[in-house]
Amino acid sequence: MIQLPTTFFTATNLTSKTVNKIQRTIKDLTGIYKDEAAFSAEDTNKKMYEVATYLPVAEGTEGGLFFGITYLQPGLIGNEYYMTKGHFHTIENRAEYYWCIEGKGMLILMDKDRNTWGEAMQPGSLHYIKGFTAHRVANTENDVLIFGACWPSDAGHDYEAIAKNGFSKRLFNINGIPALQ
Ligand code: M6P
Ligand code: ZN
Numbered sequence: 001m002i003q004l005p006t007t008f009f010t011a012t013n014l015t016s017k018t019v020n021k022i023q024r025t026i027k028d029l030t031g032i033y034k035d036e037a038a039f040s041a042e043d044t045n046k047k048m049y050e051v052a053t054y055l056p057v058a059e060g061t062e063g064g065l066f067f068g069i070t071y072l073q074p075g076l077i078g079n080e081y082y083m084t085k086g087h088f089h090t091i092e093n094r095a096e097y098y099w100c101i102e103g104k105g106m107l108i109l110m111d112k113d114r115n116t117w118g119e120a121m122q123p124g125s126l127h128y129i130k131g132f133t134a135h136r137v138a139n140t141e142n143d144v145l146i147f148g149a150c151w152p153s154d155a156g157h158d159y160e161a162i163a164k165n166g167f168s169k170r171l172f173n174i175n176g177i178p179a180l181q
Contacts, residue, residue: 001119001127022051026077029085031163034170035078048073048082057153064153072105072137072145079172083108086136086167090156093131096149100125103145106171106178110134116169118180121147134162138171140178 027044049072057064075082086108089096098107100121110116112132119127121137129135139145169180 038078081138083138094155096151101146114168
């Protein structure tokens, strides 16, 4: 991770007719949280995050780049934060940049040997996610977490491994402090 000045990238809105918006509700995170009782007590239609993407070339095009801004709501399910589903790339060696625009969170990373670690996200933090590394973001504060992403247009999303086996560590809120364990 490197720290950029917070003025480096402050746009929180993507406005263009070529922008797609994807909404994820709590339902989309089914099976991901440890506390199943807390999960089933939730209104599963509640919005968890939204991703605005600019996809200038067709998905799967070799050599192109995609750009996205994710708006992740604050909240907890049991002691686990609201978070993105997380994925490897379908073409596993493809890398990606994430950078934090607003709010605070944790980028959770896991390599193919299931070693999991975290990088703190705060405005201006720039995160290089190397290939073969699963990535997920958790919102650890009470405000919306906004982060940018740029990834190769042929990377693809492989959600299956994460849906099946999860990450080897979870990020819990322990007395108000994020702990990866
Ligand atoms: C970033 C990028 C997108 C991804 C989104 C949400 O904007 O990595 O490709 O879709 O975050 O993450 P996920 O797909 O894991 O829910
Ligand atoms: Zn990715």
